[in-house]
Amino acid sequence: MKHIVITGAASGLGWALAQAFHQQGHQLHLVDRDEEGLRRCSEVLGLEPSRLFVADLADRKQRATLAAALTQLSVIDVLVNNAGITHRSLVGVTDPGVFDKVMTIDWLAPVELASALLPQLRASRGSIINIGSMAGWMPVLGRAAYCSAKSALGQFFEVLRAEEHRHGIHVLMVYPAFLNTNIERNALGGDGGQARHARSTLGGVGEAAPLASAILKAWQKRRPHLFPHRGIWAASLLWRIAPGLFHTLMRRRFAVELEQH
Template identity: 55%
Template sequence: MRVTLITGAASGLGWQLARACHARGDALLLTDIDAPGLAPRLAELGDARTHGLAGDITDPDLHRQLVEACQARFGRLDLLINNAGITHRSPTVATTPAVFRKVMAVDYHAPLELTLAALPLLRESRGQVVAVGSMAGWMPLLGRAGYCAAKSALSQAFEVLRAEISRDGIGLLMVYPSFLDTPIDRNALGGDGQPADHARSTIGKIRGADWMAHLILDALDRRRERLFPDRGSWLASLLWRLAPGLYYRKMSQRFAGEMS
C-alpha cells in the first residue's frame, strides 16, 4: 500500500488529490493550516488508512511531526505532494515586505524544507516527490511579483534537487498549472496582507482542480519529470522568451486591472 503525504489538503487541488489517491488505495497523511476545514475531509474519507495533522506548513516543527507521523502510523512514505500555496494580487510598489515574506515562506521555503526532512523515508521507499509550481514561475504577471518570484525559486531549487536525489532512486515531478478554480485565488492577499479586494485577471481557460489532480497522478504513474497541462499558458511562456516585448504588451493589457 502506497503512503502519500499531501499538504494543503483541506480544499482545492489538495483535496482533489486526496480523494483521487484514496480511491486508488493509498494510505494518506493530510495536512492543512485550516484545522476546521481539514476535520470534515478526514471524516468524509473516514477509515484507518487516513490520518490528519493540522498546522502551519512554514513551521519546521510541523515538518518533523509529519515525518514522524508517517513513520509511526504507516512505517513508510512513498509519495510527498507539496501542494500548499498562497498568492497575492497587488502592485509591487504597494505591497508590504511582510506579504512578500509570507508568500516566499509558504510557496518556496516550506516545500523545500519539508522535502528535505522527508528524504530519509523517501530513500527507503525509492519514492516520489511532487512540487506544484505555476506558469507564473516562468513568465511575469502584473500584480504577482511575490508569487512569480516564489514559484520561480521553487522551480529552480527542485530542478536542481531532482538531479541530486535521482541517485537515490527518488523521482521528482514538477507541475506547472496555469489558472485553476481553487481557493488559493479566492484567498489571495492584498498588498497590506488583508484579503485582496479585486477579482483576478487570467490568461486562458480556468480549469477544475479534479481535472488537474488526475493529470498529476497519471504523470506520476509514468514517472514524468515535468507536467505542463495547459497548452495556452505554455505557449505564453515561450512568447515571453522569444518575443518579450510583445509578451509585455499583451500581458500588460490583460492584467491592467491589477494596477488599480
C-alpha cells in the first residue's frame, strides 16, 4: 500500500486516477479547489475528511498552506501533479493576468509542491507523476501560455529527475493530447472569463479512465515517460522535421482561433 497525493482530484483525469489507485488498495490524499466535489469523492471512496485538502493552486497563500499540511504527513510515496488550466485566446487579445494564472497553476504549483515534499519522497524512494501535454512539445495556436507552462514543466522535472536520481526518486512525465475532461470546458478566454468559442482538436479526444490505467502501469514499471497518443507524438516529430509545414497545417486545423480577435 502506497500513500498517494493527487491534485485536481475532484473531476476528470484526477478523479479517474483516484479511483484507479483506490482500486489497488492505496491510501489517497486528495487536493482540489472544489470542496463539494472532494466531499462527493470521499463519499464514493470512503475517505476520512483528514485526507481531503481544499486549495486553489492559483493562490499563493493557499499553496503555502497546502504544502505545510502535506509535509505533516508521515509518508508520501507518490505526488501526482494533475491540476491544470488552459486558455483559448490569441496573444494579442489576452490579458497578461491569464498568462500568469496558467503559468502559476500549470508550472509553479507543481514545482512548489514537489520541492516541499522532496524529503518525504526521498525517504520513500517515491515517485512524482506530472501530467504534461503534447502542447509542451509543439506549438498549438491559441494556447501560448499553456504551451509555455507545459514546456517549462517538462524541462524542470527532467532536471529534477537527474538531480534526484541518487536519492531514488522516480519521475514520470505523461504527455497526453486532448481529453474529454473539464480542463477544456473551463478554458479561459482572453479576458479571463470562460472561453466562448468551440475548441479545436487534433487527433481525436480521449477518455480519462483508459489514460489513468496507462499511467498506473507506467508508474508501476517506473517508466520515465508516457506518450499515450502516438498520432500526436508523430505530429510533434513533424514540428521538428518540417516546422513550416506544421505551421501551415496548424493554422488550417485551428482556424477558429484566428477568428477570435
